[in-house]
Amino acid sequence: MKSNILTIVKKELSRFFTDKRLIFGTVLLPGVMIFVMYSFMGEAMTSLFQSNDKPDAVSVVSMPESMTAVFHAAEIEYKEVPASDIETIKGQIAEKETNFLIIFPENFDADVAAYDISSGKPAPNISFFYNSSDTNSSNLQTQILGIFDAYEATLSNRFDINAGGQNADLASEKDLSGMIYSILMPLLLIILLFSACIAIAPESIVGEKERGTLSTLLVTPLRRSELAIGKILALSIVALLSAVSSTLGTLLSLPKLMGGAVDSGGIFYTAGDYFFLAIIILSTALLFISLVSVISAFAKTMKEAETFTSPLMIVITLVGVSGMLGSSPKNPAFYLIPIYNSVQSMSSIFSYDITPLNILVCVASNLVYTLIFVFILTKMFNSEKVMFSN
Amino acid sequence: MKEKLQVNHLSKTFSLSAKQQKIEKTKEKYRNAVNDLSFSAYEGEIFGLLGPNGAGKTTTLRMLSTLIKPDSGDAFIDGKSIVKEPEIVRGKIGFLTSELKMEDYFTPNYLFDFFSDLHQVPLDVRKTRKEALFSRFGIDQFAEVKVGSLSTGMKQKVSLTIALVHNPDVIIFDEPTNGLDVLTAKVVTDFLQEMKAEGKTIIVSTHIFSLIEKICDRVALIINGKLITCDTLPNVMNGLSLEDRFFEIYSEMVGDEI
Numbered sequence: 001m002k003s004n005i006l007t008i009v010k011k012e013l014s015r016f017f018t019d020k021r022l023i024f025g026t027v028l029l030p031g032v033m034i035f036v037m038y039s040f041m042g043e044a045m046t047s048l049f050q051s052n053d054k055p056d057a058v059s060v061v062s063m064p065e066s067m068t069a070v071f072h073a074a075e076i077e078y079k080e081v082p083a084s085d086i087e088t089i090k091g092q093i094a095e096k097e098t099n100f101l102i103i104f105p106e107n108f109d110a111d112v113a114a115y116d117i118s119s120g121k122p123a124p125n126i127s128f129f130y131n132s133s134d135t136n137s138s139n140l141q142t143q144i145l146g147i148f149d150a151y152e153a154t155l156s157n158r159f160d161i162n163a164g165g166q167n168a169d170l171a172s173e174k175d176l177s178g179m180i181y182s183i184l185m186p187l188l189l190i191i192l193l194f195s196a197c198i199a200i201a202p203e204s205i206v207g208e209k210e211r212g213t214l215s216t217l218l219v220t221p222l223r224r225s226e227l228a229i230g231k232i233l234a235l236s237i238v239a240l241l242s243a244v245s246s247t248l249g250t251l252l253s254l255p256k257l258m259g260g261a262v263d264s265g266g267i268f269y270t271a272g273d274y275f276f277l278a279i280i281i282l283s284t285a286l287l288f289i290s291l292v293s294v295i296s297a298f299a300k301t302m303k304e305a306e307t308f309t310s311p312l313m314i315v316i317t318l319v320g321v322s323g324m325l326g327s328s329p330k331n332p333a334f335y336l337i338p339i340y341n342s343v344q345s346m347s348s349i350f351s352y353d354i355t356p357l358n359i360l361v362c363v364a365s366n367l368v369y370t371l372i373f374v375f376i377l378t379k380m381f382n383s384e385k386v387m388f389s390n
Numbered sequence: 391m392k393e394k395l396q397v398n399h400l401s402k403t404f405s406l407s408a409k410q411q412k413i414e415k416t417k418e419k420y421r422n423a424v425n426d427l428s429f430s431a432y433e434g435e436i437f438g439l440l441g442p443n444g445a446g447k448t449t450t451l452r453m454l455s456t457l458i459k460p461d462s463g464d465a466f467i468d469g470k471s472i473v474k475e476p477e478i479v480r481g482k483i484g485f486l487t488s489e490l491k492m493e494d495y496f497t498p499n500y501l502f503d504f505f506s507d508l509h510q511v512p513l514d515v516r517k518t519r520k521e522a523l524f525s526r527f528g529i530d531q532f533a534e535v536k537v538g539s540l541s542t543g544m545k546q547k548v549s550l551t552i553a554l555v556h557n558p559d560v561i562i563f564d565e566p567t568n569g570l571d572v573l574t575a576k577v578v579t580d581f582l583q584e585m586k587a588e589g590k591t592i593i594v595s596t597h598i599f600s601l602i603e604k605i606c607d608r609v610a611l612i613i614n615g616k617l618i619t620c621d622t623l624p625n626v627m628n629g630l631s632l633e634d635r636f637f638e639i640y641s642e643m644v645g646d647e648i
Contacts, residue, residue, distance in 0.1 A: 212491035220508040221481040384458040
């Protein structure tokens with residue numbers, strides 16, 4: 001005897017996999033969109049801090065002897081200009097026609113050498129002018145300010161910090177990538193997974209109810225529980241595919257988004273990490289699909305189902321953000337809280353801080369919640385108030 | 391004759407919403423859609439449920455097909471209770487109504503196989519049955535056309551074959567000719583008579599007198615959820631046309647206000 005659950009799963013999947021538009025819209029499009037969007041955002045952010053053309057030579061009034069070597073070492077081009085041009089050049093900077101103007105006091109080197117801090121007189125003053133809305137100008141401002149600070153420090157050196165330029169940050173590349181992944185990925189994954197669920201489950205439950213095709217199934221010897229389990233299994237498979245596509249899109253574009261701060265992901269994670277991640281995502285997909293299915297069965301129309309699920313999206317996002325704050329709790333009891341448990345478990349995997357017991361508690365509790373929702377969905381399929389309320 | 395369907399004191403009440411109460415100018419909170427209904431149907435007969443709109447025909451058929459549960463009473467199909475053994479009952483009946491739709495996306499061929507699987511029909515039986523039914527209704531040329539692209543009449547024929555994938559002994563048909571053109575309606579009524587000749591029990595509900603006169607052996611007249619009379623067609627008609635007899639009974643019941 002063929003299992004009815006299998007028959008339902010097969011039908012739901014064949015509805016999906018033989019429809020090119022559905023596959024494109026649910027599986028391919030999210031991944032491609034995320035990849036394109038994040039890559040574009042990454043490019044845009046990088047180009048914000050980079051300019052394509054070389055900066056103009058810095059205009060300098062009364063260039064002191066001491067500074068020529070410093071500017072040369074920093075590879076900053078400059079040209080000397082007479083004091084009479086100051087106002088013209090300021091105007092040009094405002095118009096972004098040139099980038100930078102520095103005005104030194106006339107005898108800068110001598111004044112600096114003669115200056116006594118304890119005298120209480122104002123110190124020799126360098127003025128400069130730039131335009132913060134001009135990328136070259138704003139970059140020069142940062143660079144030149146740094147040069148002056150460093151020069152000032154050499155004049156009155158009392159102590160050094162990390163002299164010799166050794167590498168002070170002992171975090172490995174693995175830790176850095178892990179930190180960035182553990183901050184971003186749980187939030188993204190949980191949102192992408194939930195979006196996939198609300199994109200497909202309402203159509204299959206309330207959509208069928210609205211079109212009257214669900215009643216046709218209800219007059220066959222099929223048990224309501226078989227229908228509930230079959231639908232949830234099939235929809236979870238589709239939701240997982242959609243989530244995998246979105247995740248790939250995210251992982252591939254994340255290095256671009258972070259502007260090289262992370263490596264092209266994954267290389268530091270072991271097979272065990274991926275296994276834990278997979279079972280967490282699988283159990284979360286089942287939980288989300290069964291939850292959204294119950295909500296959809298309760299709704300009278302597709303529109304109503306959308307209205308019911310949108311507040312949930314906000315809750316999911318807020319819980320997802322919890323993965324960004326601090327490290328994951330160690331107490332297994334926290335891993336009984338739905339959604340929060342998945343976010344924290346994923347966060348612990350990405351930051352190489354796995355507690356297998358907690359992950360098992362998370363997966364087991366998700367499965368128990370799914371069973372509860374399957375039970376509720378079965379009851380709803382049995383309820384004439386829910387199924388024939390129109 | 392063997393009793394195939396036995397309906398015992400079936401009742402169903404719906405609660406009325408405040409809005410409905412206002413529209414119908416009533417203070418009643420509940421409406422008896424079906425009120426203590428009892429009748430039987432036998433092997434090899436077409437049994438008609440006749441009544442005006444809102445009489446409770448559809449509610450009765452929905453209870454018989456286990457889509458909704460009675461508040462009290464029970465019905466037995468081939469001895470199986472619709473309340474206690476709904477899954478077994480669903481395996482014994484073929485239920486057809488315009489409310490039950492097919493998914494537009496699938497083809498008649500796919501749907502026939504899918505519903506055969508749900509009814510646990512063996513593969514070889516499914517094949518011969520599909521061939522016979524598809525050629526009987528001229529579906530064979532449309533077997534691979536998506537249901538959404540079929541004409542209304544063809545859709546109705548496909549629905550009919552899908553309701554019969556398991557060759558049920560009891561066929562329950564709500565408004566069998568509603569919305570069909572005369573040609574398709576004839577195909578359907580001819581088929582019901584063939585089924586009767588094969589010894590099936592067929593329950594149809596309708597408000598169309600001519601349909602009852604044409605195909606039914608026995609008829610139950612229902613008004614406001616109550617069974618008014620249930621007998622063979624000639625006995626109910628009592629020498630009049632069914633239409634005249636209906637209005638005679640109706641005015642006896644509710645006065646002249648129609």
